[in-house]
Amino acid sequence: MIQNNHTEQRPFFALAATVAGTLESVMQIAREISIAAKNAKAIAERAGEKANGFRPITDYINEIGQEMITLVKAINKSALKVSRIAVDELRAEDAYQRLISAKAYSAENTPESIHQLILEATEALSINRAALENEKNKLIELLMAIKIQMRATAVISTCSRVEATRADEYETNLEAVAVNVEIASDKIKHIIKECDDLLNTSSVSRDFVRNFK
Amino acid sequence: MKETILFDQGYEWIYFGRDLDKPEKIIDTNQYLIKDGNRCLLLDPGGIETFSSMLASITRHVRLEDISDLFASHQDPDIISSLRLWDKALPHTRLHAPWLWEGFIRHFGCNNIEYVGIPDDGGVLQLNRAKIHFIPAHYLHSSGNFHIYDPKAKLLMSGDVGAALEPIDSGIFVEDFSEHTKKMTLFHQRWMPSNKAKNDWISRVRELDIEMMAPQHGRIFKGEDVKRFLDWFEELDVGIAIKPFDKEEAA
Ligand SMILES: [Fe+2]
Ligand SMILES: [Fe+2]
Numbered sequence: 001m002i003q004n005n006h007t008e009q010r011p012f013f014a015l016a017a018t019v020a021g022t023l024e025s026v027m028q029i030a031r032e033i034s035i036a037a038k039n040a041k042a043i044a045e046r047a048g049e050k051a052n053g054f055r056p057i058t059d060y061i062n063e064i065g066q067e068m069i070t071l072v073k074a075i076n077k078s079a080l081k082v083s084r085i086a087v088d089e090l091r092a093e094d095a096y097q098r099l100i101s102a103k104a105y106s107a108e109n110t111p112e113s114i115h116q117l118i119l120e121a122t123e124a125l126s127i128n129r130a131a132l133e134n135e136k137n138k139l140i141e142l143l144m145a146i147k148i149q150m151r152a153t154a155v156i157s158t159c160s161r162v163e164a165t166r167a168d169e170y171e172t173n174l175e176a177v178a179v180n181v182e183i184a185s186d187k188i189k190h191i192i193k194e195c196d197d198l199l200n201t202s203s204v205s206r207d208f209v210r211n212f213k
Numbered sequence: 214m215k216e217t218i219l220f221d222q223g224y225e226w227i228y229f230g231r232d233l234d235k236p237e238k239i240i241d242t243n244q245y246l247i248k249d250g251n252r253c254l255l256l257d258p259g260g261i262e263t264f265s266s267m268l269a270s271i272t273r274h275v276r277l278e279d280i281s282d283l284f285a286s287h288q289d290p291d292i293i294s295s296l297r298l299w300d301k302a303l304p305h306t307r308l309h310a311p312w313l314w315e316g317f318i319r320h321f322g323c324n325n326i327e328y329v330g331i332p333d334d335g336g337v338l339q340l341n342r343a344k345i346h347f348i349p350a351h352y353l354h355s356s357g358n359f360h361i362y363d364p365k366a367k368l369l370m371s372g373d374v375g376a377a378l379e380p381i382d383s384g385i386f387v388e389d390f391s392e393h394t395k396k397m398t399l400f401h402q403r404w405m406p407s408n409k410a411k412n413d414w415i416s417r418v419r420e421l422d423i424e425m426m427a428p429q430h431g432r433i434f435k436g437e438d439v440k441r442f443l444d445w446f447e448e449l450d451v452g453i454a455i456k457p458f459d460k461e462e463a464a
Pocket of ligand 2: 289291292372373429430
C-alpha cells in the first residue's frame with residue numbers, strides 16, 4: 001500500500017521496502033492476465049476458424065503474464081536488496097558519526113588508532129554507497145523493463161479488439177478478454193507509477209553527502 | 214516472508230514469519246500486526262536483520278503512517294534490536310514495553326519514538342476497535358516481560374512462552390502436539406528461570422478465554438492445543454541450568 005503523506009521525510013531504506021511490498025500486488029494482477037489468456041484461448045478454440053487471428057494473440061498474452069511474474073519477482077528481490085543495503089549504510093553512518101564524536105572527545109590528542117578507524121569507516125561508507133547506487137540502478141532498469149512490457153500489452157489489447165470484431169458471435173467474449181487485459185495493465189501502470197514516485201521523492205542518503213562534502 | 218490472517222472481525226490479526234531471506238545463524242521470529250484502521254499495532258517487531266522484509270510485508274497491508282503503536286514484550290535483540298530503524302521510519306509511533314527495560318532498550322536507539330513504560334501490573338491499550346491487555350509474564354523469561362491478550366479475538370501473544378526451535382520451512386500451526394513438545398522442552402527448561410513464575414502465569418492464563426496462543430518463535434497453538442500446552446508447561450521443571458550446581462556444590 002502506497003503512502004500518501006510523509007513520504008518525503010521517510011528514510012530511503014523504508015521507501016525501498018515499501019516498493020517491494022507494493023509491487024507484490026502486481027504479481028496477483030499478472031496472474032489475472034494469465035487467467036484471461038487461458039480463457040481467451042478456450043474461447044478461440046471454440047470459435048474455430050472465426051478466431052484464427054485471435055488464437056496466436058492468446059499465447060502472446062499468456063507469455064506476457066508469465067514474463068511479468070518473473071519481472072516482478074526480480075523487482076521485489078532488488079527492492080529488498082536496496083532496502084537492506086540502505087539499512088547497512090545507516091549503520092555504517094552511525095558508526096562513522098560515533099567515531100567522529102570519539103575524535104572530538106580526544107581533542108588534539110586523537111590517537112592514531114581512532115584516525116585509522118575513521119579512515120576505515122569512511123571507506124566502508126563509500127563502498128556501501130557505491131553498492132547502493134549500483135543496486136538502485138538495477139532496480140530502475142527493472143522498472144523500465146516492466147514499463148516496456150506494459151507498452152507491449154497495450155498493443156496486444158488493441159490487436160485483440162480488432163481481431164475480436166472478426167470473430168462474429170464470439171466478438172463479445174473475445175472483446176471482454178481484451179478489456180480484462182486492459183484493466184489489469186492499467187492497475188499495474190498505476191502501481192508502477194507510484195513506485196517511481198516513491199523512488200524519485202527520496203534522495204539516497206543526504207546525510208552522507210553532507211558529511212563528505 | 215510468510216503471512217496469514219489469524220482473526221478478521223472488524224479488525225485483523227496478521228502473522229508474519231518464516232523469513233527465507235534471513236541470515237542462517239539468526240533465530241527465526243514470528244511477528245504479529247493488529248490492523249485496526251489508523252491505529253495499527255506491531256507486536257515484537259524483530260531484529261535488524263529481518264527489518265527490510267518485515268517492513269515490505271507489512272506495507273502490503275497497511276500504510277506506514279497508520280502504524281501508531283509498537284509493542285516489545287521484553288528487551289531481547291530478536292524482539293526489538295530494529296528499534297533504531299523503526300525510529301527513523303516511523304518517528305511518530307509509541308513503543309509500549311516494560312517500564313523496567315526503558316534504560317536498556319533505549320540503547321538500541323530511540324530518539325523520536327515515545328517510550329511508554331508498561332507498569333508491572335500490566336494495563337489496557339485501546340486502538341480503534343481492538344482493546345488489548347498487557348498481561349504480566351515476568352521472568353518468562355525476562356525479568357520485565359508482558360504478553361498481549363485480545364479478549365475479542367481470543368488471542369494470546371505469548372512471547373517466548375510456547376516457543377519452539379524449528380526449520381525455516383515448517384508449518385505455522387501446531388499439528389501434532391506431543392510431537393511438537395520435543396521441539397519445546399529444552400528451550401523452556403533452559404530459558405524459563407522460575408517454576409514459581411511459571412505456575413503463577415499458568416493460573417492467570419487459565420482464567421482467560423483463549424482460542425489461539427501465538428508465540429514469538431515456532432508454531433501457533435489452536436483450540437485444545439492451548440490447554441494441552443498449559444498442562445504440559447505445568448508439568449515441566451524449568452530453570453535447569455542451575456540444577457547441577459545446586460546438588461553438587463551446595464551439598
Ligand atoms: Fe527472549
Ligand atoms: Fe525470542
